[in-house]
Amino acid sequence: MTLRQLKKETRVLPRAFFDRPAEAVARDLLGTVLVRRANGATLAGRIVETEAYLGQGDRAAHSARGVTERTRVIFGPPARAYVYLIYGMHYCLNLVAEPEGTAGCVLLRALEPLCGVDEMRRLRPKARRDRDLASGPAKLTQALGVTLDDYGRDVLRGDLTVRAFHYPTMHKTAIGPRIGINESRELPLRFHIADNEHVSVR
DNA sequence: CCGCGGATCTTCT
DNA sequence: GAAGATCCGCGGA
Numbered sequence: 001m002t003l004r005q006l007k008k009e010t011r012v013l014p015r016a017f018f019d020r021p022a023e024a025v026a027r028d029l030l031g032t033v034l035v036r037r038a039n040g041a042t043l044a045g046r047i048v049e050t051e052a053y054l055g056q057g058d059r060a061a062h063s064a065r066g067v068t069e070r071t072r073v074i075f076g077p078p079a080r081a082y083v084y085l086i087y088g089m090h091y092c093l094n095l096v097a098e099p100e101g102t103a104g105c106v107l108l109r110a111l112e113p114l115c116g117v118d119e120m121r122r123l124r125p126k127a128r129r130d131r132d133l134a135s136g137p138a139k140l141t142q143a144l145g146v147t148l149d150d151y152g153r154d155v156l157r158g159d160l161t162v163r164a165f166h167y168p169t170m171h172k173t174a175i176g177p178r179i180g181i182n183e184s185r186e187l188p189l190r191f192h193i194a195d196n197e198h199v200s201v202r
Numbered sequence: 203c204c205g206c207g208g209a210t211c212t213t214c215t
Numbered sequence: 216g217a218a219g220a221t222c223c224g225c226g227g228a
Contacts, residue, residue, distance in 0.1 A: 051220070060220070062213095070213070088211030090221050107220060126223075138221050180220055204228080215216085 001114045003042050006033065010163035015156060018078035018097050022104035025097040026052035027191050029106060029162070031169045033114060037159040038145035041119040045111030045134055045143075047162075049192040049199045051178045053094070055103030059183035063103035073152045074103045081153040081160060083146060090138030093146050095155060095162070109137045109179070109190075112198040120144070136200040171196075 010033055018025055029047050036043045053061035053074075062084065063074040073082050074096055082094040082105050098104035111134035113120055120133050120143040127133045127143070134140040141147070146160070155161055172194040177185055179201055192199045 053220075062220080065214075068213080084220085085210095085212065087209080087219065087221055089209065092220060094220090109220085136221070142222095178220070182219090204226105206225085208223090208225105209221105211219105213217105213219090215218100 001044075003044070003115050006035070006044055006115060006163070009167070010165050012156060013079075013162045013164055015077075015079045018095060019099050020097060022052040022054055022097040022106055023189060025095070025104075026050040026106040026189065027173060027175075029095070029108075030173060030191055030193055031171055032162055032164045034108065034111060034144070035161045035163055036116075036144040036146070038123070039119060041116050043116035043120055043144055044114045045140075046114055047108060047110075048112050048196045049108075049110035049190070051107040051109060051191070052097075052189040053105050053107060054187075054189070055098065057184075058187065058189075060178065060181040060185075060187075061103070061105075063105075071103075074105050076100055076152075079155050081146075081150050081155060083141070083148055083151045085148065086138065091141040091147055092137040093141050093144075093150070107137055108140055110135045110192070110199045111140055111143070112196065113143070131197050135198050139200075 077100040080096040094105040174194040
């Protein structure tokens with residue numbers, strides 16, 4: 001898909017979209033498009049897998065132990081980026097949900113590349129196939145060049161935005177337990193597009 | 203295709 | 216001092 005087509009067929013999601021329960025935001029983000037400007041190029045991918053992290057009763061969430069230097073953005077206004085370093089070497093990107101003062105965010109786990117695939121390959125040379133480019137939370141940040149510099153960034157304008165198609169785009173949503181956590185395993189907070197080649201775990 | 207272990211460092215106990 | 220919202224390369228089937 002060309003960038004021109006994308007801009008014509010989509011609009012930037014408003015803050016009200018994110019000012020809702022994290023579960024609803026995670027589900028509704030499926031099928032929308034994450035757009036990134038990096039190194040003079042514009043990269044975009046369809047969001048095909050997300051996970052919700054809640055404010056209360058979710059012991060797997062980073063926000064479960066209250067406000068810290070790292071987690072403060074999760075408690076702030078919606079539609080901001082929460083980026084963190086995991087295992088000392090990878091970054092993960094979340095979008096903050098819920099009204100200001102309430103914790104909640106959505107981990108972006110996988111994209112289906114739509115625009116700027118050449119630049120994504122430069123940023124992520126280890127990817128062999130297109131479906132290796134962003135089929136995992138840290139692969140996604142590598143492919144888009146997202147780092148701690150993006151911590152707290154507003155996603156309504158600027159170099160990182162989310163856009164939805166004007167026309168309805170149908171898909172079947174699959175729901176299950178989140179990946180790679182030990183606490184609150186039983187909560188069905190992982191959402192992905194069923195039968196999509198680009199999700200992290202198939 | 204599958205399972206295993208190493209890399210590497212911030213955060214919280 | 217240990218665990219962690221992960222990825223990759225290796226070896227074997």
